[in-house]
Each structure stands twice: as structure tokens, then as C-alpha cells.
Amino acid sequence: MILDCAVIGGGPAGLNAALVLGRSRRKTILFDDNKPRNAVTSESHGFITRDGIHPQEFKRVAQEELSRYPDVRIEKQRVYRINKENTFFQVETENGEVYSAKKIILATGFKEVLPDIPRVEEFYGKSLFSCPFCDGWELRDRPLAVIANDQKAFHMAKLVSNWTNDLIIFTNGNKILSLEEQELLKRYGISINEKKIATFIGENRMLKKIQLEDGTKVLREGGFISAEWKQAASFDSTLKYTLNEHGGIETDSWQRTNTEGVFACGDTRISGPSQLIIGAAEGSMAAISVITALTEEKFNQDKQPLKRRIYMHHPHGKNSKEKVSYLESPERRKEFSPEQLLNMIPLKETDSILDFGAGTGYFSIPVAKRTTGKVYALDIDAAMLAIIKEKSLKEQLSNIVPVQGSMEELPSPEGTIDMIIASLILHEIQPLGPLLQQMRNVLKKEGHLICLELEPKGSSDKGPRITLEGMEREMKEAGFQVTEKYFPSESLYMLVAQRRD
Incomplete structure (x- = not known):
């Protein structure tokens, strides 16, 4: 199956993106490695109707709604690699599974790097936080600390003063504030301590005191830390999106990165922590952008003159040289990649394959690289088989067996083949029923027939066509059960059918 969109990241941004995509009937997988940044917190705030909810409960409710x-599925595993091949993105997970997607939404978030102070992680998320808008209310009117060793101290202290009149800035041994800034802060009752912090003191993750290296203990019952932030994503990628000066992924107002087809939202774009509701809103915007892009692409394709559309069926009336040029054209490979289609089918590494109407080995060569079984490349044209033989020698593939034969009579004995691949060829066979019955017979029990065909679109001088419904009906009558239906492009369909006994 080719996804409309793969959403990477299961936080508020990713969840809301998946929701909007699902409600728009777009095939979507949300990849979530279940390592949220807010795992250390017990409450989330600032989200209307969900204020004070536990982060895990928030996620549970969101996943239940999805x-x-x-059209939406959640995969609870880490994405290992994302690459772009032709017009699709290949998303590979840590389990080795590969998914093809038209668009990517990155919602992987940021993760904090806390200052190197003993016990800081013990209190972080319970009485020490990074976002005053998220957690300031719970610390209101208490003696608080702002812990920062950079210029953020001045800005953060001004913000935190909205929740308390008893505030001290701890610069942890650094002199970072100008005399003018110090005077302004002192005017509003904000103290500054430039001594190095030795440790934090408290119980049950609730801060009571900050101990300095000179032994001084300062009463503080909570505070806010200016942490460093970096991208949480850890996958390999050839995506060349741009980062801003803070390490966030740069986008336009529609959440589009500079890499076509890649969108970003939430903390991964904002370059730091934000409220749940902001991340969710960005996810919604990214999803709307994806849906808009997919819709425009569909209608722009359909506006092209028919004479300029690339059809991928059997090249009627062409000589061998023209056939090769057509079958090997970059345009054809760009519009439907055999490697991407092979990712969708239930191919086992020991399967024996019959490539029916093999042509120049468009499927025979790549499928032979994925199985140790024999790959029988059947074609009526000896020139095509010579090309397959030459390719197999060049690729050092010893499991390809070129077979010249009729398209109406299969050369394989009954019950010997695991899978038959018939790409853009079955529409040539009239009547089709007897051939499909032969195919069923040569397949082993529970063997598969993979059928790739073009949907008919009005009148055409390109040769015969057969609708998906018509093909499915023919297969059923011949003793097959269709188990999967895919639509690799707007005009192509692919059926995965299994022998029924």
C-alpha cells in the first residue's frame, strides 16, 4: 500500500495531523516510538477541555479517537530511515518494515539537555520545569528560581515574575547579565545569584532548597530551567530540509519545508517547548497542507492532455527497439517503480516466481534479488528474453530462468509456483478465464497472483482495458480470492489474489 502520508511522531502535533488526515479519508500511518518529552510530568495544561490531564491519558484519548x-493506523515503533525514491518516500522502521508514502509530516519534537547539576533530573517535571506558561500556575506565590547560564535568564525571569514576587536568578557561576539588566531586575524585586550550584535538596521530587558550592542553602520551592534543546529525531535520512539558528526545521506558513513533500510541525519546528494546544494546531495545519497538495497534484495531472500522459501498458504495435526504449524509459520507472510495488506484496525470500509477460525484466530482475527461489521470466519475444539474460549476467543473478512461450499456455507444472506477477498484460488475453484457471493450477496452495493493470478512462486507442471490478470478478470465477487492493497512482490498480481451495 502506498500511503498518502506518513506522520513521524506521536505527540499532540502528530496525533492531530493524523486526525485531520483520517477525517479527510487519506491513508495514513502514525509512527510513535512512545518516548515523549513530557514523560516526566504528571499533568499537562493549557489545552481547553483537557487542562490538568495526565500526558498518557491525553495520548490514550487521542489514539482512541483516531x-x-x-484510513489511519498507528505503528508503535521507531522510524529508522527515510529516503526519497522517485516520487515516493521510503520509510523504514527499526523492525525492517518498509512503507511508501506520498508525503511526510515530521512531528518528532525536541528534547531537552538539562544543565549538569546533581539531582536536577530528579526534580525536573515535578517542581522544576522549562515552560512557565505550562506550569507557572501550579507554582504560583512560592519562592521560585530561574536557573539559566545564558541570555535567556533575563527574558525568563521577567516572564516568571507573573506568578511570584519571590524570585531569584541562579546563573550557576556565570556572569551573563549586564549592569543595566541587573538594575532593572532588582527594581522589580528579582535577585541574582552568580555562585555555582552544588545540588538540589528535597523529597518526593519536590524541591525545598538549592545548595551552592560554598555550602549556602537557599530556600526555593520550585523553578524554571533554561535547558538546551535539540531535535528528538534519530533516524537516518537523505531529506535535505533546512534548520534555523535554534535547530528547528524551517517551514513556511503552510508548514512546508524546503524539501518538496516534507512538512514539519510542533516543537520540531518551533525550536523548543510549546503548549500542547499549539503543537496540535500546527499538526492540523500541516495535515491541511498535505491534503491541499495531494488534491492539487491530482487535478493538475488530470488536466494534462491525454496525448502527453504516460501509459504503462504493453506497447502495442512497436518493434523490438521501440519496445525496449518504451519499457526502459525513465518516465515509466518514475511513475511506477517495481521496487516500491514489490514492497507491497507478500513475497517470501524463498518463493519461486513466474513473471508473466516479463518484457525486459522490469520485475524479473528486482524480484530475483529478493528471493533465493527460481524466477521464471516468461515472454513470447526472444529479443526481450535476450535482454533479461544479459541483465541477469551483469547483475550476477543465477536464479533467473528465461522462458519463451505463449501467453495463452503456461509452461510450468501444476502446484510448483509460489507467486505469479502479471504486470499490464492480462488485458491482452481474451477470453481471460481459461488463463486465470491455468494460473491457479500452477500455483501452490495459498500461492499468490499479483495483477497490475490500468483502469479504463473513457475511449482510448491504446488497446483494451479491464476495470478493477471486472478483473476481481474474473479472478473469483477462476478460483482466486482478492486479499489486497492497491492504487499506486491515479490510473493504476494492483490486486493481490490468493489461490482458493
Whole structure:
């Protein structure tokens, strides 16, 4: 299956993106490695109707809502690699599974790097935080600390003063504030301590005191830390998106990165922590942008003159040289990559394959690289088989067996083949029923027939066509059960059918 969109990241931004995509009937997978930045916190705030909710409960409710939409699936595993091949993105997970997607939404978030102070992680998320808008209310009117060793101290102290009149800035041994800034802060009752912090003191993750290296203990019951932030994503990628000066992914107002087809939202774009509701809103905007882009691409394709559309069926009336030029054209490979289609089918590494109407080995060569079984490349044209033989020698593939034969009579004995691949060829066979019955017979029990065809679109001088419904009906009558239906492009369909006994 080719996804409309792969959403990477299961936080508020990714969840809301998946929701909007699902409600728009777009095939979507949300990849979530279940390592949220807010795992250390017990409450989330600032999200209307969900103020004070536990982060895990927030996620549970969100995933339950996503389950209502059949086009959305959640994969609880880490994405290992993302690459772009032709017109699609290949998303590989840590389990070795590969998914193809038209668009990518990056919602992987940021993760904090806390200052190197003993016990800081013990109190972080319970009485020490990074976002006053998220957690300032719970610390209101207490003696608080701002812990920062850079210019953020001045800005953060001004913000935190909205929740308390008892505030001290701890610069942890650094002199970072100008005399003018110090005077202004002192005027508003904000103290500054430039001594190095030795440790934090408290119980049950609740801060009571800050101990300095000279032994002084300062009463503080909470505070805010200016942490360093970096991208949480850890996957390999050839995506060349641009980062801003703070390490966030640069986008335009539609959440589009400079890499076509890649969108970013939430903390991963904002370059730091934000409220849940802001991340969710960005996810919604990214999803709307994806849907808009997919819709425009569909209608722009359909506006092209028919004479300029690239059809990928059997090249009627062409000589061998023209056939080769057509079958090997970069345009054809760009519009439907055999490697991407092979990712969708239930191919096992020991399967024996019959490539029916093999042509120049468009499927025979790549499928032979994925199985140790024999790959029988069947074609009526000896010139095509010579090309396949030459390719197999060049690729050092010893499991390809070129077979010249009729398209109406299969050369394989009954019950010997695991999978038959018929790419843009079955529409040539009239009547089709007897051939499909032969195919069923040569397949082993539970063997598969993979059928790739073009949907008919009005009148055409390009030769015969067969609709998906017509093909499915023919297969059923011949003893097959269609188990999967895919649409690799706007005009192509692919059926995965299994022998029924």
C-alpha cells in the first residue's frame, strides 16, 4: 500500500495531523516510538477541555479517537530511515518494515539537555520545569528560581515574575547579565545569584532548597530551567530540509519545508517547548497542507492532455527497439517503480516466481534479488528474453530462468509456483478465464497472483482495458480470492489474489 502520508511522531502535533488526515479519508500511518518529552510530568495544561490531564491519558484519548477512522493506523515503533525514491518516500522502521508514502509530516519534537547539576533530573517535571506558561500556575506565590547560564535568564525571569514576587536568578557561576539588566531586575524585586550550584535538596521530587558550592542553602520551592534543546529525531535520512539558528526545521506558513513533500510541525519546528494546544494546531495545519497538495497534484495531472500522459501498458504495435526504449524509459520507472510495488506484496525470500509477460525484466530482475527461489521470466519475444539474460549476467543473478512461450499456455507444472506477477498484460488475453484457471493450477496452495493493470478512462486507442471490478470478478470465477487492493497512482490498480481451495 502506498500511503498518502506518513506522520513521524506521536505527540499532540502528530496525533492531530493524523486526525485531520483520517477525517479527510487519506491513508495514513502514525509512527510513535512512545518516548515523549513530557514523560516526566504528571499533568499537562493549557489545552481547553483537557487542562490538568495526565500526558498518557491525553495520548490514550487521542489514539482512541483516531481508531474511529479506518484510513489511519498507528505503528508503535521507531522510524529508522527515510529516503526519497522517485516520487515516493521510503520509510523504514527499526523492525525492517518498509512503507511508501506520498508525503511526510515530521512531528518528532525536541528534547531537552538539562544543565549538569546533581539531582536536577530528579526534580525536573515535578517542581522544576522549562515552560512557565505550562506550569507557572501550579507554582504560583512560592519562592521560585530561574536557573539559566545564558541570555535567556533575563527574558525568563521577567516572564516568571507573573506568578511570584519571590524570585531569584541562579546563573550557576556565570556572569551573563549586564549592569543595566541587573538594575532593572532588582527594581522589580528579582535577585541574582552568580555562585555555582552544588545540588538540589528535597523529597518526593519536590524541591525545598538549592545548595551552592560554598555550602549556602537557599530556600526555593520550585523553578524554571533554561535547558538546551535539540531535535528528538534519530533516524537516518537523505531529506535535505533546512534548520534555523535554534535547530528547528524551517517551514513556511503552510508548514512546508524546503524539501518538496516534507512538512514539519510542533516543537520540531518551533525550536523548543510549546503548549500542547499549539503543537496540535500546527499538526492540523500541516495535515491541511498535505491534503491541499495531494488534491492539487491530482487535478493538475488530470488536466494534462491525454496525448502527453504516460501509459504503462504493453506497447502495442512497436518493434523490438521501440519496445525496449518504451519499457526502459525513465518516465515509466518514475511513475511506477517495481521496487516500491514489490514492497507491497507478500513475497517470501524463498518463493519461486513466474513473471508473466516479463518484457525486459522490469520485475524479473528486482524480484530475483529478493528471493533465493527460481524466477521464471516468461515472454513470447526472444529479443526481450535476450535482454533479461544479459541483465541477469551483469547483475550476477543465477536464479533467473528465461522462458519463451505463449501467453495463452503456461509452461510450468501444476502446484510448483509460489507467486505469479502479471504486470499490464492480462488485458491482452481474451477470453481471460481459461488463463486465470491455468494460473491457479500452477500455483501452490495459498500461492499468490499479483495483477497490475490500468483502469479504463473513457475511449482510448491504446488497446483494451479491464476495470478493477471486472478483473476481481474474473479472478473469483477462476478460483482466486482478492486479499489486497492497491492504487499506486491515479490510473493504476494492483490486486493481490490468493489461490482458493
